Amino acid sequence: MKGLKNRGYLRTDVNERRRAAEEFTGAELENISKYCFSSEKASKNIENMIGAVQIPLGYAGPVRIAGDFAQGEFLIPLATTEGALVASIARGMSVINEGGGATASVLSDTMTRAPVFRVDGLDHAKRTIGWIEDNFALVEAAAASTTSHGKLQGIEPFISGRGLYLRFSYTTGDAMGMNMVTIATEAACELIEEHTGAQLVSVSGNMCTDKKPAAVNFIKGRGKTVVAEARIPGAVVEARLHTTSAQIAETNYRKNLVGSVLAGTMGANAHAANMVAALYIATGQDPAQVVGGSMAVTSCEDIDGDLYISVRMPTVEVGTVGGGTSLPCQSEALNMIGCAGDGKSKKLSEIVAATVLAGELSTLAAQAARHLGKSHNALGR
Numbered sequence: 001m002k003g004l005k006n007r008g009y010l011r012t013d014v015n016e017r018r019r020a021a022e023e024f025t026g027a028e029l030e031n032i033s034k035y036c037f038s039s040e041k042a043s044k045n046i047e048n049m050i051g052a053v054q055i056p057l058g059y060a061g062p063v064r065i066a067g068d069f070a071q072g073e074f075l076i077p078l079a080t081t082e083g084a085l086v087a088s089i090a091r092g093m094s095v096i097n098e099g100g101g102a103t104a105s106v107l108s109d110t111m112t113r114a115p116v117f118r119v120d121g122l123d124h125a126k127r128t129i130g131w132i133e134d135n136f137a138l139v140e141a142a143a144a145s146t147t148s149h150g151k152l153q154g155i156e157p158f159i160s161g162r163g164l165y166l167r168f169s170y171t172t173g174d175a176m177g178m179n180m181v182t183i184a185t186e187a188a189c190e191l192i193e194e195h196t197g198a199q200l201v202s203v204s205g206n207m208c209t210d211k212k213p214a215a216v217n218f219i220k221g222r223g224k225t226v227v228a229e230a231r232i233p234g235a236v237v238e239a240r241l242h243t244t245s246a247q248i249a250e251t252n253y254r255k256n257l258v259g260s261v262l263a264g265t266m267g268a269n270a271h272a273a274n275m276v277a278a279l280y281i282a283t284g285q286d287p288a289q290v291v292g293g294s295m296a297v298t299s300c301e302d303i304d305g306d307l308y309i310s311v312r313m314p315t316v317e318v319g320t321v322g323g324g325t326s327l328p329c330q331s332e333a334l335n336m337i338g339c340a341g342d343g344k345s346k347k348l349s350e351i352v353a354a355t356v357l358a359g360e361l362s363t364l365a366a367q368a369a370r371h372l373g374k375s376h377n378a379l380g381r
Contacts, residue, residue: 014039018050037328045324055079057282057333058086063093063358064101067228067350076355077333078278085274085359088366092358095240095365099232102357104350108225110153110169111177111317113185116205117164117198125164128196129157132166135195142191143184149173150180152188158207164198165205167216174345176223176286176319178210211288213266218295223317224346227310228353230361234305241365245307248361251368252300252309267295269311270367275359279352280318283339284330289317293352298360309364311357318352320344 015033022029032051039049058080062073076093078086096102119125132139132155143152150170158165168188170181182203189200204210209217237245252270260268276293280286292315301308320339324330334340339348365371 014049014051017048021050042327045327055081055281057329059336060086060090060355060358061093062097063354064097065104065228065350065354066101067104067347067354068106069344069347070104070350070354074337074351074354076279076351077282077336078275078355079282079333080274080278082274082278085278088362089275089278089355089359091240092360092362092365093355095232095236095361096230096354096358098236098240099230102228102230102354104226104228104353106224106226106346106349108221109171109223109346110221111150111172111181112167112169112208112222113178113181113203114165114167114205114207114209115185115189115203116201116207117166117189117192118201119162119164119198121162122159124196124198125157125159125162128164128192128198129159131196132157132192139188139191143168143170143188146184146187147180149175150177150184152184163201163205165207166192167207172319174320174342175322176289176317176345178286178317211291213291213295215266217292217315218266219314221314222292223289223315224349225312225314226316226349226353227312228350228357229308229310230357231303232307232309232361234307237307237365241362241369242371243365243369245302245305247368248307248309248364249300249302251364252298255364255367256298267297269294269296269298269356270360270363272296272298272311272313272356272360275356276352279355282330282333283318283337283348284324284327284334285318286323289315292317293356296356296360298364300364309357309361311353311360313353313356316349316352318345318348320348 018029035052058078059075061075064073140152150172153169156167168185172180186203234245256268273290273294277290295315297312299310331340337351
């Protein structure tokens with residue numbers, strides 16, 4: 001960056017900046033220069049823009065979902081460079097449809113931010129917690145002064161040495177809400193400092209926990225906690241997936257459950273992050289939140305020859321307004337599933353869970369039937 005600055009290359013024009021990057025790096029950026037959206041409108045999404053990187057977009061489905069918010073059949077947009085992924089998800093959706101479709105439900109919906117304060121010791125920490133409990137309405141009002149969409153739901157304290165961690169939980173409407181709750185929490189922290197003498201060290205003390213796998217999110221949830229399930233008749237499993245319900249259930253038990261425990265993973269699934277990443281990138285979500293989506297637990301049971309399969313996703317951090325959702329391609333992808341704009345974030349989270357369910361079903365079946373490598377070879381991957 002210093003070299004660019006010395007050469008006077010830090011321009012506001014995208015074309016000038018790209019030409020400067022080409023001169024500095026010696027690389028030709030012809031394809032990066034081609035994109036369909038306004039660089040001026042994209043300026044709130046990126047700094048030092050020089051163009052755009054395109055990712056192939058496909059679709060899987062339609063998949064039938066009976067959710068609290070997502071109801072009907074949906075064609076799912078998926079952006080990925082991993083061959084065979086979309087085909088696998090599409091297969092899972094087709095099989096789920098033959099079993100009557102997927103059921104999905106949002107169990108909770110709160111975004112968190114957890115500042116850390118420095119206190120004098122245990123007594124000071126306890127007095128600070130007591131003040132917050134006695135004056136929660138004042139803290140709530142301070143947070144509310146920064147946003148018309150976010151609402152503080154609660155504050156959970158954790159004491160460690162001279163550190164006091166306060167895990168704030170908010171509803172955030174249809175925005176994913178990370179920036180919203182950060183700004184609101186900063187305002188609340190100023191009030192707490194003023195009245196308690198506790199000193200704010202960081203608005204994020206990593207107990208939120210944002211963009212990192214964490215047990216607190218796995219147990220308590222962050223964003224939307226969603227469950228999706230389906231029951232597939234045994235005859236369909238055998239005809240379409242070339243294995244049995246019992247074999248898939250055993251594969252899930254030994255691979256996803258026992259294997260994950262032995263490895264110490266946060267979550268127990270085959271590849272939930274694959275589906276989450278493809279759908280998040282397509283619809284303008286924060287790709288870093290894929291880490292939360294990866295903490296899914298997949299459950300399978302053989303019930304009288306039928307296959308019961310479910311995914312629990314405690315950390316689905318999505319929005320249908322704000323961030324990258326307003327970019328034109330991402331907005332069109334959201335429109336494909338009826339999830340653009342206000343009132344649609346819970347619907348989107350149920351679609352995410354149903355998509356993960358389909359991908360888990362297909363991959364577990366391929367592994368149970370010993371077809372995983374064959375499938376990739378057949379598709380030339």
